[in-house]
Amino acid sequence: MSAESKRSITFLLSLVQSRPDSKPLGEVTRRLAEVHGIGSVTGTKVRYSSADFGRAGDLLRLEKIDPSTSPDAWKALGRTDSWALRGNEKWAGVAASAGLVAVTCLPSQPLRVAKSNLLLPEGSHLVLPADQIVDGCDHDSIIVVENLEPFRRCSRWHKRYLAARGEHPLFVFRGEKDGTRADAVNALLLRTSIPVFGAFDVDPAGLGTALTLPRLDGLVAPDAQELDSHLGAHREASSGRADLYQKQYAHWAPSLERTSNKEVLLLWEVVRRHGEGLVQEAFLERHSLAPMGSGE
Numbered sequence: 001m002s003a004e005s006k007r008s009i010t011f012l013l014s015l016v017q018s019r020p021d022s023k024p025l026g027e028v029t030r031r032l033a034e035v036h037g038i039g040s041v042t043g044t045k046v047r048y049s050s051a052d053f054g055r056a057g058d059l060l061r062l063e064k065i066d067p068s069t070s071p072d073a074w075k076a077l078g079r080t081d082s083w084a085l086r087g088n089e090k091w092a093g094v095a096a097s098a099g100l101v102a103v104t105c106l107p108s109q110p111l112r113v114a115k116s117n118l119l120l121p122e123g124s125h126l127v128l129p130a131d132q133i134v135d136g137c138d139h140d141s142i143i144v145v146e147n148l149e150p151f152r153r154c155s156r157w158h159k160r161y162l163a164a165r166g167e168h169p170l171f172v173f174r175g176e177k178d179g180t181r182a183d184a185v186n187a188l189l190l191r192t193s194i195p196v197f198g199a200f201d202v203d204p205a206g207l208g209t210a211l212t213l214p215r216l217d218g219l220v221a222p223d224a225q226e227l228d229s230h231l232g233a234h235r236e237a238s239s240g241r242a243d244l245y246q247k248q249y250a251h252w253a254p255s256l257e258r259t260s261n262k263e264v265l266l267l268w269e270v271v272r273r274h275g276e277g278l279v280q281e282a283f284l285e286r287h288s289l290a291p292m293g294s295g296e
Contacts, residue, residue: 008032009063012056013071015048022047032056101184102127102173105139107155109168112138123152125173130188133170139194141166143220144185144213146174146200147280156285161220165197174200174209182212189214199284202227203244203277207264208252216261222283224266230289231274239289240276248277 011028015038022045023029029046033039038055039046057067103113104125110117114128115136143165145151151173162169172188175181189196198213199220200206210216222230231240256268271277283289 009060009065010071012038012060013065013067013069016053016056016060016067017071019050019053020048099129099131099184099187100127101130101133101188102151102175103133104151104154104171105169106162111170112136112168113170122155125152125171130184130191133188134191137170137192137194139166139168139170141169141195141197142172142189142192143169143197143199144172144174144189145280146198146206146209148173148176150199150280150284153285157220158285158287160287161199161284165218165220166195169197170194186212186214199280201244201277201279202267202271203241203279204248204252204256204268204271205244206277206280207268207271208248208255211255211259211261211264219263219267220284221267221280222278222289224270226289227267227278228270228274231270231276231278239278239282240274241279242276244277244279245271245275 005028007028008031011032015023022042023039025041025044025046029039030041033041033046036055036059038052038059039048060067060069102125103111104120105111107120107122110119111126113126113136114132118126120126143154145154150157151171154171172185175185195217196213196215197218197220198210198216200210202221210219221227253272256264259265259268
């Protein structure tokens with residue numbers, strides 16, 4: 001056997017340690033029986049004897065794996081420890097970015113986390129473990145930003161959105177599939193008592209995701225009256241996106257209908273009435289939602 005799959009290895013470890021009489025016939029059990037002679041296929045099951053357990057142990061040792069290793073050994077390991085355990089960093093059960101959070105601040109202010117004061121170049125950010133951010137954090141609010149570009153351009157946000165969100169806000173990127181993750185952000189928020197504000201798209205997904213933030217104190221968004229006026233404008237003057245609304249409605253509408261968060265509910269009623277959403281890039285860097293060039 002050479003370079004067996006992680007599924008095969010974990011199955012073999014479980015087989016050697018639990019020594020079952022049989023297992024359901026499946027892709028892994030069939031392959032091990034047909035290729036390596038471990039088990040006998042009988043109908044919809046594979047039956048095992050003491051000789052099969054011995055062959056399974058020998059196969060594991062050929063792969064340089066101790067048969068007494070826990071089948072769950074890789075679940076909590078990163079790439080380096082996974083490589084040390086089996087010589088394959090890709091078997092890591094924990095992503096390299098697990099527990100990391102991207103943070104930044106206004107360029108005129110120091111980033112005050114991890115018991116340090118750091119002046120960051122405009123448009124830059126740091127990625128740190130959540131526990132380091134909590135330790136020694138000296139910001140008076142946290143603004144969780146849905147999209148990466150507005151997060152990196154926070155210095156360009158109009159003062160109307162920052163005035164009531166603390167004098168020294170800490171901007172936190174919500175995360176994405178292949179980098180920093182939302183679960184690490186939520187863990188960070190749960191470990192602090194600093195007011196939390198959400199800067200999200202004003203559409204079903206954005207409003208619904210904002211509701212998942214622990215300790216949400218408010219939104220960074222236009223108020224319902226301004227949004228209503230903007231989405232009600234003629235098509236050329238509006239930044240509304242009907243495609244966002246239509247794509248996201250079915251998934252997010254139920255939770256938005258049930259919410260007791262008044263700020264989210266008021267915006268949701270406007271979005272639902274017009275059947276359009278608004279991305280945060282359309283308003284964060286502007287004085288108002290009035291058409292561009294109209295005295296903004």
